Amino acid sequence: MAKFLLTEFSGGCEQRDPDYLKLWLEIFISSYERCLDVDFEKPPSRPEEVPPVLTLLPDNILQVLRHQLLQCVQKASDGLEPEQQNLALLLLKFLIIICRNLSNVEEIGTCSYINHIITMTTLYIQQ
Numbered sequence: 001m002a003k004f005l006l007t008e009f010s011g012g013c014e015q016r017d018p019d020y021l022k023l024w025l026e027i028f029i030s031s032y033e034r035c036l037d038v039d040f041e042k043p044p045s046r047p048e049e050v051p052p053v054l055t056l057l058p059d060n061i062l063q064v065l066r067h068q069l070l071q072c073v074q075k076a077s078d079g080l081e082p083e084q085q086n087l088a089l090l091l092l093k094f095l096i097i098i099c100r101n102l103s104n105v106e107e108i109g110t111c112s113y114i115n116h117i118i119t120m121t122t123l124y125i126q127q
Contacts, residue, residue: 018087021068025090028097035100036093051101062111065091069116076123088120 029036032051054062072088075081095113098104108114 018068021064022087022090025087025094029090029093032097032100035097051097051104053101054098054104054107057098062107065094066111066113066116069113069120073116073120073123076120085124088124092117 035051068087069091072084072091075084076088095108095117099108
């Protein structure tokens with residue numbers, strides 16, 4: 001699965017096809033969906049399957065996601081279309097999954113992702 005994710009992402013980036021990115025994100029998220037489930041009734045525990053460290057993901061994944069997230073934020077003030085809402089949700093789920101591996105948190109935290117997510121969520125709630 002990891003080899004497919006790397007190949008699919010690289011191919012999509014070379015073609016600059018936004019549908020490839022969405023497909024790649026959907027496949028990645030479905031592979032680690034259990035990392036999204038949080039049951040607050042149960043005591044905290046580490047997931048059995050830990051998401052990969054950033055170094056195992058495609059080299060430019062963070063740059064591509066940052067660019068897509070920034071576009072969603074910029075368009076959010078005008079109101080996101082359903083397709084853009086879906087992409088924003090996929091980006092958010094991806095970041096949640098990646099941050100379930102604690103070794104990724106520091107690098108994600110030093111980027112502008114959190115500010116973009118807060119801005120987009122605030123705009124979305126206000127609409």
